[in-house]
Amino acid sequence: MASQRLAGFQSGLPNQRGRFGPFGGKYVPETLMAALTELESVYRQARRDRRFLSDLKSLQQTYAGRPTPLTFAGNLSKKLGRGIRVYLKREDLLHTGAHKINNTLGQGLLTLRMKKPRVIAETGAGQHGVATATVAALLGLRCDVTMGAVDIERQRLNVFRMRTLGARVVPVTSGSRTLKDACNEAIRDWVTNVRTTHYILGSVVGPHPYPMIVRDFQSVIGREARRQVLKAAGRLPDLALACVGGGSNAIGLFHPFAGDRSVRFIGVEAAGSGLATGRHAATLVKGTVGVLHGSKSFLLQDADGQVKETHSISAGLDYPGVGPEHAWYKQSGRATYLSATDAEALEGFEFLARTEGILPALEPAHAIGCLKRIAPRLKRNSVVLLGLSGRGDKDMETVAARLKVR
Ligand SMILES: *Cc1c(COP(=O)(O)O)cnc(C)c1O
Numbered sequence: 001m002a003s004q005r006l007a008g009f010q011s012g013l014p015n016q017r018g019r020f021g022p023f024g025g026k027y028v029p030e031t032l033m034a035a036l037t038e039l040e041s042v043y044r045q046a047r048r049d050r051r052f053l054s055d056l057k058s059l060q061q062t063y064a065g066r067p068t069p070l071t072f073a074g075n076l077s078k079k080l081g082r083g084i085r086v087y088l089k090r091e092d093l094l095h096t097g098a099h100k101i102n103n104t105l106g107q108g109l110l111t112l113r114m115k116k117p118r119v120i121a122e123t124g125a126g127q128h129g130v131a132t133a134t135v136a137a138l139l140g141l142r143c144d145v146t147m148g149a150v151d152i153e154r155q156r157l158n159v160f161r162m163r164t165l166g167a168r169v170v171p172v173t174s175g176s177r178t179l180k181d182a183c184n185e186a187i188r189d190w191v192t193n194v195r196t197t198h199y200i201l202g203s204v205v206g207p208h209p210y211p212m213i214v215r216d217f218q219s220v221i222g223r224e225a226r227r228q229v230l231k232a233a234g235r236l237p238d239l240a241l242a243c244v245g246g247g248s249n250a251i252g253l254f255h256p257f258a259g260d261r262s263v264r265f266i267g268v269e270a271a272g273s274g275l276a277t278g279r280h281a282a283t284l285v286k287g288t289v290g291v292l293h294g295s296k297s298f299l300l301q302d303a304d305g306q307v308k309e310t311h312s313i314s315a316g317l318d319y320p321g322v323g324p325e326h327a328w329y330k331q332s333g334r335a336t337y338l339s340a341t342d343a344e345a346l347e348g349f350e351f352l353a354r355t356e357g358i359l360p361a362l363e364p365a366h367a368i369g370c371l372k373r374i375a376p377r378l379k380r381n382s383v384v385l386l387g388l389s390g391r392g393d394k395d396m397e398t399v400a401a402r403l404k405v406r
Helices: 002-010 030-047 050-064 074-080 100-113 127-139 149-154 156-164 179-193 210-218 220-233 248-257 324-332 342-356 362-377 393-403
Strands: 070-072 085-090 118-123 142-148 168-172 197-199 239-243 264-272 288-292 295-299 335-341 383-388
Touching: 030 050, 030 100, 030 179, 030 210, 050 100, 070 220, 074 085, 074 342, 074 362, 085 220, 100 118, 100 127, 100 197, 100 210, 100 248, 118 127, 118 179, 127 142, 127 156, 142 149, 142 179, 149 156, 149 168, 156 168, 168 179, 179 197, 210 220, 210 248, 210 324, 220 248, 220 383, 239 248, 239 362, 248 264, 248 324, 248 383, 264 324, 264 342, 264 362, 295 324, 324 335, 335 342, 335 362, 342 362, 342 393, 362 383, 362 393
Parallel strands: 085 383, 118 142, 118 197, 142 168, 239 264, 239 383, 264 335
Antiparallel strands: 070 085, 288 295
16 A cells, blocks of 8 residues: 555546546636646646746746756754754855745746746745746736735735836735735636636646646755755755745655655645644644635634634734645645644744754744754654755744844
């Protein structure tokens, strides 16, 4: 049974119908089915096209800054003790400051292939919006980004960035006026303008084929890391650890190791003020199965199936859904999902800053905080691969206020 599961993972799920076990699928209005089918067929051709692959590789290297380094965190490792060795996969060093550009470059090239002149994207904190606006400017595409009115207020700097890059930022005033409402609005826009517009979804969520496409574009993280850690540590890691919002940086790190039995996966969600308070975004840890934004997965919902409001100190993890492949990893036991509170994330932030001179984004700071907590229970001499999905500049005001830095 276990070996079958691993074989399944190696063969590159999802199946023909876009399912990861019982999760995933295409729960969308009929008007979008043709666009999803077109996207899947264009993607399947592109994936085998040398020209597409070499264009993507060239942009990854000369524009985004790939390959990113693998950094041995020697001081931090020493603090954890017991011979544990931690390696950081440095997505924080990419152009625009996070892993999101891996996906937007890939989908930007797919848009050119589909000969569509316009892209749209949803954004919460603004990171995916900025990565999309960046690629749209580069490739000469028109770009509209939907963003909740509340988030527009909270994330002024990213709004300025997007507008400076030439994108239009469309305020969304329905619902809680945050990320999930921005997703709804982007889907509505897409239904209306599907012939001229590609929707660049920002994580491994949404209807098939998005979770597969975004995973494949993000898997460059794990492919590089696998080579680099084999060289640096002389063997595969015992543990790969990453934060999970929608789940794209974590899947990107995990996927190339999916067939390696000895590599454990831990995804870290946002426990916000604490799981018991209800103010959190720990979808896999605390959620139940349902349908959101076109696919079946875990989500945070009430007894009537209404989506709950989430909370996290980190805007990038503040989402009530999660990618269907993670739901399948959880259900099949391939990965374990834990959580870290706002306070633990801040501790992780400070820990990495003080030991290694690196300011992480608050999202991966959750993974560092979690690692600090679980390190005493890890095997001696464990090799740990930690996905450092982004840099901390965007979070400095939040961090300074909370850590009382003056
Ligand atoms: C957006 C973001 C995340 C969360 O998204 P995933 O799809 O779960 O990766 C994590 N880290 C950073 C730095 C982000 O910008």
